[in-house]
Amino acid sequence: MTERSGVEVRLENLVRRYGTVTALDGLSLTLAPGELVALLGPSGCGKTTALRLLAGLEEANDGRVVIGGKDVTGLPANRRNIGMVFQAYSLFPHMVAWENVAFGLQMRHVGVDERKKRALDMLELVGLGRFANRYASQMSGGQQQRVALARALAIQPQVLLLDEPLSALDAKVRSRLRDEIRRVQLEVGITTLFVTHDQEEALAIADRVGVMQAGKLEQLGPPTLVYSRPATPFVADFVGLTNRMEGTVRRGAVEIRGASIPLVHPDVPDGPAIALVRPEAVALASDGDMQEGPLVGTVIAVAFLGAVSRVTVDLGDTTVLVQVPTSAASQHPAGTRVRLELRPDPVLIQREEAVPAAS
Amino acid sequence: MTVAGSPAVTTNVGRPFLGGRRFSLDWVGAVPYLAYVGLFLILPSVIIGIGALLDANNAFTLDNFRNLSRSYVVKATIDTTVLSAITAFLGAVFGALLAYAIVTGSPNGILRRLTISASGVLAQFGGVTLAFAFIASIGPAGFVYLFAQAHGFDFYKQDLWLFEIPGLDLVYLYFQIPLMVLVFLPALDGIKPQWREAAESLGGNTWHYWRHVAGPLLFPAFLGSVLLLFANAFSAYATANALINQGQPVLAQQIAGALSSEVGAYEPGFAKAIAIEMIIIVTLVTVLYTLLQRRTARWL
Numbered sequence: 067m068t069e070r071s072g073v074e075v076r077l078e079n080l081v082r083r084y085g086t087v088t089a090l091d092g093l094s095l096t097l098a099p100g101e102l103v104a105l106l107g108p109s110g111c112g113k114t115t116a117l118r119l120l121a122g123l124e125e126a127n128d129g130r131v132v133i134g135g136k137d138v139t140g141l142p143a144n145r146r147n148i149g150m151v152f153q154a155y156s157l158f159p160h161m162v163a164w165e166n167v168a169f170g171l172q173m174r175h176v177g178v179d180e181r182k183k184r185a186l187d188m189l190e191l192v193g194l195g196r197f198a199n200r201y202a203s204q205m206s207g208g209q210q211q212r213v214a215l216a217r218a219l220a221i222q223p224q225v226l227l228l229d230e231p232l233s234a235l236d237a238k239v240r241s242r243l244r245d246e247i248r249r250v251q252l253e254v255g256i257t258t259l260f261v262t263h264d265q266e267e268a269l270a271i272a273d274r275v276g277v278m279q280a281g282k283l284e285q286l287g288p289p290t291l292v293y294s295r296p297a298t299p300f301v302a303d304f305v306g307l308t309n310r311m312e313g314t315v316r317r318g319a320v321e322i323r324g325a326s327i328p329l330v331h332p333d334v335p336d337g338p339a340i341a342l343v344r345p346e347a348v349a350l351a352s353d354g355d356m357q358e359g360p361l362v363g364t365v366i367a368v369a370f371l372g373a374v375s376r377v378t379v380d381l382g383d384t385t386v387l388v389q390v391p392t393s394a395a396s397q398h399p400a401g402t403r404v405r406l407e408l409r410p411d412p413v414l415i416q417r418e419e420a421v422p423a424a425s
Numbered sequence: 426m427t428v429a430g431s432p433a434v435t436t437n438v439g440r441p442f443l444g445g446r447r448f449s450l451d452w453v454g455a456v457p458y459l460a461y462v463g464l465f466l467i468l469p470s471v472i473i474g475i476g477a478l479l480d481a482n483n484a485f486t487l488d489n490f491r492n493l494s495r496s497y498v499v500k501a502t503i504d505t506t507v508l509s510a511i512t513a514f515l516g517a518v519f520g521a522l523l524a525y526a527i528v529t530g531s532p533n534g535i536l537r538r539l540t541i542s543a544s545g546v547l548a549q550f551g552g553v554t555l556a557f558a559f560i561a562s563i564g565p566a567g568f569v570y571l572f573a574q575a576h577g578f579d580f581y582k583q584d585l586w587l588f589e590i591p592g593l594d595l596v597y598l599y600f601q602i603p604l605m606v607l608v609f610l611p612a613l614d615g616i617k618p619q620w621r622e623a624a625e626s627l628g629g630n631t632w633h634y635w636r637h638v639a640g641p642l643l644f645p646a647f648l649g650s651v652l653l654l655f656a657n658a659f660s661a662y663a664t665a666n667a668l669i670n671q672g673q674p675v676l677a678q679q680i681a682g683a684l685s686s687e688v689g690a691y692e693p694g695f696a697k698a699i700a701i702e703m704i705i706i707v708t709l710v711t712v713l714y715t716l717l718q719r720r721t722a723r724w725l
Binding site for chain 1: 630633
């Protein structure tokens with residue numbers, strides 16, 4: 067991995083309103099130099115608005131944007147030196163690939179020979195040197211997005227913004243291009259903000275993931291932490307699958323059907339609660355009583371997902387999703403009785419009243 | 426169903442054999458179109474073309490085409506070309522601006538729907554009705570003129586220009602601008618907002634965007650639209666005839682003049698030669714328009 071050479075980016079208390087709707091509600095976020103942060107969230111959560119404010123394509127009602135220590139809040143997009151890759155269809159259709167990549171250099175008055183050379187270098191970087199003379203209409207969606215990436219990087223921007231660049235691509239191309247983007251980002255060492263609604267994409271590519279809801283950042287942290295220690299019920303629900311199981315909180319743990327599970331936030335008062343349990347925190351027991359018990363039920367469906375399978379177990383008053391290795395799942399076809407085991411991984415709880423503040 | 430042990434039977438429905446060779450029936454679908462074009466475009470053109478080569482005794486002659494060099498025909502050709510060019514250009518400019526105003530508004534807004542509907546109607550609004558509308562409003566007895574005159578503004582003080590070529594310029598714009606809105610709007614709709622944002626994020630300003638992105642993308646469509654408007658004006662007859670019925674300054678009126686001369690100079694062959702001249706000019710313009718449209722369709 068090359069040394070990171072990007073700049074720090076700070077979004078400070080950004081507010082953006084559209085009429086009576088608040089799209090961004092005091093968002094603060096700092097990207098370390100060379101870091102790739104993915105903003106993840108459902109449609110309308112404000113992630114794209116945050117990116118557009120950073121790009122200068124929209125103006126904030128309040129707050130500041132600071133890039134490399136310089137306040138750029140009032141600067142228009144064309145003076146921020148930010149490279150951006152859009153969702154799709156952003157290549158200029160009347161220019162061939164190298165002309166598209168060279169456009170930003172042309173705006174910077176770089177001579178035609180020099181800009182062609184640099185454009186071709188950039189196309190090589192994204193593995194498309196052979197496609198330099200092709201129009202957008204002569205390239206696949208994945209190739210077009212790689213050209214768009216080369217175009218964004220050709221101007222040697224301080225920051226790279228990726229606005230759901232993979233969403234219009236099919237699954238296989240998406241996965242390959244995701245890795246390609248990460249490789250190039252690490253090679254160039256540029257500070258990058260990646261906006262997506264695809265959790266798998268965010269978790270796979272980012273140094274840190276920010277989960278947004280209703281214009282606010284719910285949690286920001288490394289992908290493993292966001293997944294395994296969600297700060298709020300929303301994050302637990304949005305990132306990965308979650309079982310909602312009734313239980314009772316007692317002295318910093320929650321009792322669910324006879325099993326005691328520690329809490330992520332133990333300082334909550336005792337009482338009934340809904341525990342949010344990951345499918346992979348539930349196992350299928352291979353011994354013991356399979357006929358009776360609070361965690362004994364019947365397999366009603368098995369979904370094959372490759373190396374793992376997802377088993378749906380009916381416990382009578384609720385159903386529970388269990389994620390186990392496919393080899394284990396194959397021993398429990400639909401209709402068989404099984405006993406579940408809850409692993410003691412800390413869980414979040416949800417109540418009608420306020421939940422503990424996110425860390 | 427296939428019987429066990431016997432080969433599966435395949436059929437070639439719609440692919441008959443003729444002399445051992447397969448031939449496709451795909452062209453059958455084009456028969457109505459070809460029949461329409463043949464009956465209403467090619468056949469009349471051929472009849473006119475043959476008629477233009479015959480004299481009063483149905484003998485072959487090139488005199489009808491030689492007569493196209495008559496001074497009044499040459500003048501009508503030039504006047505009609507200039508009239509068409511001016512109204513095409515002005516119609517294209519104002520129509521493009523109006524179309525751009527529509528595009529910048531809400532895609533489902535009432536302004537857009539109203540303007541498109543009105544343009545659809547007004548683009549077909551010509552002939553006696555249009556001429557009368559202008560005569561009744563800004564004609565020498567029209568209410569607008571009388572009102573302006575009463576307030577000290579006499580726009581016919583020098584010349585009664587409404588019944589001359591400048592008047593036709595104005596009247597033609599009434600259907601040229603709406604036509605431009607209709608033909609140019611799809612091209613403007615094809616311009617994606619991401620292109621502007623991409624240009625901005627790459628360091629370009631509004632001028633750079635129009636100079637390097639939107640301008641080159643829209644230019645073929647604009648030029649094509651100008652040509653279409655030119656052809657539209659060049660082939661217009663009823664409006665000009667309703668407004669100016671003396672002097673026949675427009676080429677299409679010369680055809681009518683040659684067919685129904687009040688001084689007895691009935692020259693059907695000559696009328697057909699003028700028609701052929703018009704057909705050639707409009708065909709050339711239409712071919713150019715089609716080529717430009719093809720280029721536009723590739724980009725937008």
